[in-house]
Amino acid sequence: MPADAGQRARFADREGFLAWAFLLPTIVYLTALVLAPFGLTVAFAFSRSTSEAPSYRFGGLRAFREIFGDHVFWRSLLDTLALTGVAIAAVVILGTVVANVLLADFRFRRTVRALVLLPWTTPVALSAISWRWLLGSPGSPVDRLLLHGDSPLARTPSAAVAVAAVQVWRLTPLAAVIVMAGLTSIPRGVWDAALLDGAGFWRRLLGVTIPLTLPVTAVAALVTAAVTFADMGVVRVLTGGGPRDSTQVLPVLAYLRGVEGGDIGTGAATALFLFPLFVAGVFVVLRVMRRGS
Amino acid sequence: MRRRDETGAAAKAVEARRLVKVYEGRRDRQVRALDGVDLTSGQGEYLVLLGPSGCGKTTLLRTIAGLEQPTEGEVYIGGRLVNGLPPRVRQVAMVLQSYALYPHKTVRNNIEFPLKAENVPRHLRERKVRWAADLLDIADLLGHRPRQLSGGERQRVALARALVREPAVFLLDEPLSGLDAKLRAATRDELKRFQRQVGTATIYVTHDQEEAMGLGDRVAVLDAGRLRQVGTPRDIYDEPADTFVATFVGSPPMNLVQRGDRLVGFRPEHLLPAENVAYDSRVTMPLRIERMEYLSGDRHVYGSVTRIGQETRVIARLPATVITPLTVGETHEFAVPTDRLRFFDAEYGTRTAPVRIGG
Numbered sequence: 001m002p003a004d005a006g007q008r009a010r011f012a013d014r015e016g017f018l019a020w021a022f023l024l025p026t027i028v029y030l031t032a033l034v035l036a037p038f039g040l041t042v043a044f045a046f047s048r049s050t051s052e053a054p055s056y057r058f059g060g061l062r063a064f065r066e067i068f069g070d071h072v073f074w075r076s077l078l079d080t081l082a083l084t085g086v087a088i089a090a091v092v093i094l095g096t097v098v099a100n101v102l103l104a105d106f107r108f109r110r111t112v113r114a115l116v117l118l119p120w121t122t123p124v125a126l127s128a129i130s131w132r133w134l135l136g137s138p139g140s141p142v143d144r145l146l147l148h149g150d151s152p153l154a155r156t157p158s159a160a161v162a163v164a165a166v167q168v169w170r171l172t173p174l175a176a177v178i179v180m181a182g183l184t185s186i187p188r189g190v191w192d193a194a195l196l197d198g199a200g201f202w203r204r205l206l207g208v209t210i211p212l213t214l215p216v217t218a219v220a221a222l223v224t225a226a227v228t229f230a231d232m233g234v235v236r237v238l239t240g241g242g243p244r245d246s247t248q249v250l251p252v253l254a255y256l257r258g259v260e261g262g263d264i265g266t267g268a269a270t271a272l273f274l275f276p277l278f279v280a281g282v283f284v285v286l287r288v289m290r291r292g293s
Numbered sequence: 294m295r296r297r298d299e300t301g302a303a304a305k306a307v308e309a310r311r312l313v314k315v316y317e318g319r320r321d322r323q324v325r326a327l328d329g330v331d332l333t334s335g336q337g338e339y340l341v342l343l344g345p346s347g348c349g350k351t352t353l354l355r356t357i358a359g360l361e362q363p364t365e366g367e368v369y370i371g372g373r374l375v376n377g378l379p380p381r382v383r384q385v386a387m388v389l390q391s392y393a394l395y396p397h398k399t400v401r402n403n404i405e406f407p408l409k410a411e412n413v414p415r416h417l418r419e420r421k422v423r424w425a426a427d428l429l430d431i432a433d434l435l436g437h438r439p440r441q442l443s444g445g446e447r448q449r450v451a452l453a454r455a456l457v458r459e460p461a462v463f464l465l466d467e468p469l470s471g472l473d474a475k476l477r478a479a480t481r482d483e484l485k486r487f488q489r490q491v492g493t494a495t496i497y498v499t500h501d502q503e504e505a506m507g508l509g510d511r512v513a514v515l516d517a518g519r520l521r522q523v524g525t526p527r528d529i530y531d532e533p534a535d536t537f538v539a540t541f542v543g544s545p546p547m548n549l550v551q552r553g554d555r556l557v558g559f560r561p562e563h564l565l566p567a568e569n570v571a572y573d574s575r576v577t578m579p580l581r582i583e584r585m586e587y588l589s590g591d592r593h594v595y596g597s598v599t600r601i602g603q604e605t606r607v608i609a610r611l612p613a614t615v616i617t618p619l620t621v622g623e624t625h626e627f628a629v630p631t632d633r634l635r636f637f638d639a640e641y642g643t644r645t646a647p648v649r650i651g652g
């Protein structure tokens with residue numbers, strides 16, 4: 001009997017084997033749904049393939065030369081970066097504020113916590129349509145407010161502001177939840193200790209609060225960045241990149257060139273262009289997190 | 294050690310007046326953690342707060358420190374009313390029960406943090422950190438982060454972080470609870486010596502009565518948010534103000550025998566076989582022995598006594614010098630010196646005047 005128990009224990013104790021067994025589905029999933037499409041995109045970026053002639057023909061740097069010569073590409077790149085930057089700043093700040101509000105003790109806070117996540121329950125495209133109606137359609141509240149003038153979505157600075165605002169609107173709750181989780185994991189006593197140690201507001205903020213919340217804030221920023229610059233739904237629905245490409249972003253441009261324009265090569269190259277930048281960003285965030293924990 | 298000299302109120306470091314603290318629990322449930330506490334700690338005094346778990350010790354300390362605002366009552370520090378003022382202004386150094394080290398800072402930076410907040414120049418800071426680290430034997434750990442430390446090490450870092458300062462009062466919430474017996478004894482001595490040297494008022498919380506009796510100039514016994522007694526360790530032990538103090542302090546606790554509307558109390562070490570107690574001023578009682586234990590030379594005799602009151606189970610602690618042979622199951626005549634008897638009201642538990650007991 002004891003020998004039998006020993007056998008079974010030994011099997012369950014083989015952590016190396018179990019680890020692989022548990023990891024296998026994830027590996028299969030990642031390969032099939034992430035790595036393979038990504039590899040294909042890379043391959044297409046160096047191809048001459050079009051929707052009329054989809055068979056693979058190697059094209060070297062042709063697609064990249066093409067997009068570098070396109071002023072709309074540069075414009076979109078800047079817009080994408082600016083939009084992402086603005087979204088990160090606004091979402092992190094607002095998310096932190098909202099997180100702190102949600103953690104405060106007040107009546108109905110459970111209800112409010114649930115309500116705050118509402119923007120996430122609707123698909124991006126659908127909520128973007130609501131916003132387009134709100135901001136741009138004749139007879140909408142905003143339209144009436146503006147006395148039937150030009151829609152904000154049809155003018156230059158306001159269209160970009162609207163795009164950024166909708167991104168911030170839909171990402172702030174997620175950031176708030178992430179930051180909230182981070183804040184609750186910090187032992188309460190630490191704030192007491194900082195008060196007792198005689199630290200003033202700024203010293204508490206810079207010496208305790210920010211270092212402790214940095215890792216989780218970095219995650220919120222990363223998620224915001226990833227979602228913002230990979231998203232084409234908001235821009236496509238809200239402005240379609242206009243007026244005059246002033247709100248164009250890379251994912252939408254990639255879609256226009258690669259799918260609607262039929263030039264798969266340039267589409268893939270456009271989509272891929274930000275990849276190295278993104279990897280660098282992820283790397284920085286991971287470092288921050290490792291140092292913080 | 295620099296300290297402002299308050300005229301008039303010079304003798305009082307901390308004074309709590311009729312402190313009440315009510316915590317609002319869930320669903321309008323209220324916890325009265327402090328229920329009218331009056332406590333004064335003298336300048337340079339080592340005051341120990343003793344009480345069972347949940348009696349409000351931490352709450353009292355936090356209220357004095359300014360981490361909690363009292364529901365009613367006032368707190369004075371150095372003669373100044375500090376209600377509503379933040380901890381920073383109160384000049385208190387406190388060791389929190391949960392240690393609460395900064396997880397992202399090294400041990401050195403943890404200890405240094407309060408000094409930085411006071412803008413102490415760098416060379417002085419370094420000297421003080423080194424001094425505290427040596428005092429608490431954590432010099433090897435200065436480069437580590439809190440999560441790499443054992444519980445006892447964390448606690449010593451927390452203590453060091455408080456000791457490097459020059460506050461008006463030290464508030465220490467069970468600062469040695471995580472240390473092993475030997476280290477605790479050694480650190481306790483260091484603490485006491487340090488406190489004597491700097492002469493800063495200290496309020497020290499513990500639920501360990503030995504620690505309380507050994508450390509305190511005075512001991513304040515707290516129960517369910519009320520102060521039961523404040524006095525020297527000797528007072529607390531020999532002249533307990535009520536049955537709570539009598540049974541909470543001392544191990545084994547004081548024996549209490551009901552006699553009419555009174556409780557007659559006597560300590561186990563004063564209950565001895567009758568032949569060992571001077572004949573002229575004693576009260577005798579027959580004790581039926583149920584069980585005996587030998588603990589580091591002493592004999593602990595468990596049994597029940599009659600005659601002086603209702604039949605009650607008691608404990609007698611016989612020192613090694615008492616060699617009277619005793620057998621389990623037999624009844625032996627025991628006695629207590631009359632001046633060692635204490636009397637309490639049977640209903641309220643408060644101390645009352647002595648009653649004559651014949652025999």
Ligand SMILES: Nc1ncnc2c1ncn2[C@@H]1O[C@H](COP(=O)(O)OP(=O)(O)OP(=O)(O)O)[C@@H](O)[C@H]1O
Pocket residue numbers: 316317318324325326344345346347348349350351352353390500
């Ligand atoms: N923040 C709080 N909210 C509600 N109730 C609290 C709070 N803090 C303490 N209490 C309650 O107040 C009472 C006193 O708590 P306190 O922490 O002061 O006890 P203590 O004497 O320090 O106990 P211990 O020896 O276990 O540390 C307890 O009944 C506790 O449940």
Ligand SMILES: [Mg+2]
Pocket residue numbers: 350351352390466
């Ligand atoms: Mg406590």
